[in-house]
Every structure is written in C-alpha cells, then in structure tokens.
Amino acid sequence: MAELVQVQQVPAGGHACLTFTDADERLDLLAVFIGDGLDAGARVVCYSDGIPPAVFVDELTHRSVPATAAAEHGQLVVADCAAGWLGADTATAEQMLDAVRGQARSAAEAGFSGLRVAADMAWAARPHAAAHELLRFEHGFRDVLTGGGLTTICQYDRSVFDPVTLAFAADVHGQAVAAQVYHEDPLLRICRQYRPAGIRIAGELDFRHLDVLQQALAETLRLDECPQVNLRRLRYVDGTCAAAIVRAATQLPAGRRMEVVCGSLPATMLRLCGADTVGSARLTVREAT
Template sequence: MDAIEDGDHVCLTYSDPDERLDLIADFVAAGLDRGHKVLCFTDSISPEKLTEELSWRGLAVARATATGQLAIAEGGRLWFANGSTSATDTLDTLTAEIALAREQGYDGLRVTADMWWATQPVAAVQELLAFESRAADLSTDGRLTAICQYDRDGFDPVTLAFAAEAHAKTVAAVAYHDDALLRICRQHRPPGIRIAGELDYTRLEPLQQALSEALRLDDDIHVNLGKLRFIDITAATVIAKAALSLPTDRHMIISCGGSVTETLRLVGADEAGQLRVQAAR
C-alpha cells in the first residue's frame, strides 16, 4: 500500500473480506490525510456496513462525510447510473467527479470500486473489460487514484488475469504463511497481524517473522486472532514474550475468543502490563 502514488490505477485481489477492508481503510485514510476527496462504491456489503467497518478501523468517517470529503455509496450509482452497464457512462461519471473535486478545492480524487457487481447475472462483463482498459486514461495527470477490488472466489481465473494486466499496480495483504490450515498476514488497519486457522509449534518461524515486522513498524501492535480456531502453548508463549519485549509505553492488543483466550491466560498473557486481551468482534 505504501507504493501507491497519486494517479495510480490499482487492482486489489483478495480472498478474505476482512483483509480487503483493512487495505481499503488504509487507502481511504491516506486519501483523507492528503486532502483528497474520497469516493467508496460498495456492492458486496452495504454502505452502512462499510461505514461501520471503516470507523472501527480508526477512520473519522462521520467527520469526513459531514464535510463532504468522503462519500460512501452503493456501486449502482457508478455502474448503473443510467439503468444499464456502460463503460462509457461510468467513465463519464468519473470524469465529472474529478472535475467536481477540483472545483471543490481538493488536491485530487480517490475512488475505491467494489467489482462484485460484475459477478451478478445482470452484469455485462464485456463492459467491465472495456472500462478497465480505458480507466487508466483518467489517471494520467494524477488527479484520479483508484483501487478496483476483485474477490478471487467470485471471478474466474481469466477475468482475474485480465484485471491484473489492465492495472499498473496490484496490491494484496502481505502473507507470512498461507496454506490449508493456517494464514498469517499483515493487518493494515489497525496495524499489526492477522492469524486465522490453527497455529502450533510447527509454524513458529512465520509467526516470529510477522511479530518481528510488526514490532519494527508499529507503535501499538494489534494481533487479530478472531478467526484462529486453535493455538498451542508454545505459540501462545511466543506471542506473550513478544509483548513483554515492548517498552512500557507500547502495547500489544490481542483480539480473540473461546479456547484461544484460555490458552493465552494459561501462559500468563493477561498479567503482562504491555499486553491487552480483548474479545474479538
């Protein structure tokens, strides 16, 4: 995400919806910080739900929407503005939004576009392909920075390959380990790591790598274990020791539930001053 520059047309592919939301929150936050107008078009979840998710990740959504700097809307406003899918109409809508942002005094326009609409029976996939082929032309002067979001489970490999080729850059969450039983990846908002599946002593190396990078990059570290089904004593001890290595003015916040919480308590995690254990969302 740090490599995204003004004027980039970016493809985001994802499998985990939470990872997508982390990355989008980071993109939106950067736009707000840079004084850009930000538009979020959503289909896979409602505008209300996206508002809630961005707020939970630390964005001042209410303030930004009140000033008009941020707008969150259903994707139909972009893709079906005139009742049917048209690449030309969609590009015209974005061209008008770029001009409006400039008139309103913003330094640029950032757009996040959820492409889930293109998986529906009413969608004209050829119009999606036409749009992606021509969208980069709107970004040549740096006024538009856009992320198009593709769910790997919703699109066929051919469409995903085309989408990646049509964009100048692609982004995805950094994964330290990813197999059928365990995924350890970077979490952008709030900053830290996300672990899902089953974690035991055989996967200590990627766990330590992820923790070390979070310790280096982040002030307070968030360890999201909400989708972790099992953790053994050895792995729990590694996490607790990482928290204890923090100076007293920094903290590790672990979100978890069920048996994972109990295992962390067994290794004394709740007694470490730098570590806070809270219920997962």
C-alpha cells in the same frame, strides 16, 4: 503486467488492482488506501457491491480510519454500487466513467487535493452483466487518469471471477496491491496488517507454526510502535503459540503496548498463558462478524 507494490506505495494518478480471497484482508488494505487519502486532503469515493455503506464505514472505523467524521464533512463518500454508480439494471462503461468524471470535478470544485476511488468490480459478475463493459470500463480509465488527480484501486474477488478475467485485471492495471504474507496454507494464513499496524492471523495456529509466528511477531515489534495482533479469524490456538504472543508483549519497552484482538476462545487460551498479567498487553475480545 501490473507491478506488485504495497498499498501505501500506489502513486498519485495510479490505477491499481487488488485481487483477494479474504474479505478482512481486502478491508485492511482499503483502510490504508482510504486513510492515506483522507490524511492527504483528498476526497475518497468507495463503490461497495457486497457491503452496505453503513457497515463499510463501521469496518473502516475499527481500522483506525476517521470514517464517520470524514463522511459527515463530505470528504468520504461510500455508495452502494447499484444505487450510487451503476444507476441501472444494465450498466455501461461510459455511464460509470461519467460518474467518476463527475466525482473528480466535484472534488476539485470543493477544494480537495485530489480524488481516490475504491471500486468493487463484483458488479461485472452479475447474471445480466455484459462482460465487454468491464473491458471498456478498465480501458476507459486510462483516459480518465490522464487528467491527473485521480488514484484508483479496483477490487476483484478471486471466488467470483474466472482466471481469464483475473489475468486481464492484472494486465490492464499499472500496479497490483497485496499484503505481505508470512505463511499461507489451507488451514492458516499469517500476514502483515497495515492499519492499525501489526499482523493478522486467520485459521488454526499450533506449535508446528511457531517459527513463522515468532518471525511475524519480531517484525511487528521492530516496525510498529504499538502493534496490533489481529486474531479475529483465528479458530484455534494452542498453548505454545498463545504463550509466544504473550511473551512478545513482554519484550516491549516502557510506554509501548501490544493490542491482541480476538474471539472468546483464543482469549481464554491467552488468559491461561498470562495475558491479563502483562502490563504492556491489552486483550480486546471482538467476535468476527
């Protein structure tokens, strides 16, 4: 069974599994994995199945990863899974492992400190995919990793894969990556955000969740120099919780700021609670895509 770790704790040479239901959370975690790799001088290769490469780079940029510059210098490679990895209508495990081996050799020859691979495994759920190739691929990674210098996160969408496959993924990987969650129910999720550092809230937030909201805000104020409160996926916030967010910003000492990113509807409520009058708060309106 995989060891549960924070994304920044995946060791060099690790083979980690990221299972997700929230696409934004997946990108937040990948931004840490990718950004840390770039900072360490490694080449990072991302195989994306559902997000076009240009959009993927843009999402990383929004999360404070210098993705455009890294891509221009060849340190970051974002490839469409079908064109850049599978290479054929019917993928084989050996074919994909050869592609990873080639990337590892290329990274070493180019003088990079190592190679990080972020692999979207949704290809295995395609109508003509052979399920046994997924098993061969994941087991084959053990041999590739033995050589050192390669660190990998494989991503599994819980809405795409069945429980048996997800259990296999948890068993075959050395580490499992997840965000710290403060609260989760069908209508609301509050979790830690790692890059940029802060918290992320999705769904509907009202006075019934004030205690957990205050807990999450207190932690980000304690841990993060300039925290971001990401409300892009927040559909509703009442006055009680909007006021708590504004009040948290007022607790920051001079020189520190809180950025609140949200859509137009939460922004209206935050402004009614005085967000625009707090010097340590910056309100950024950015609609969810």
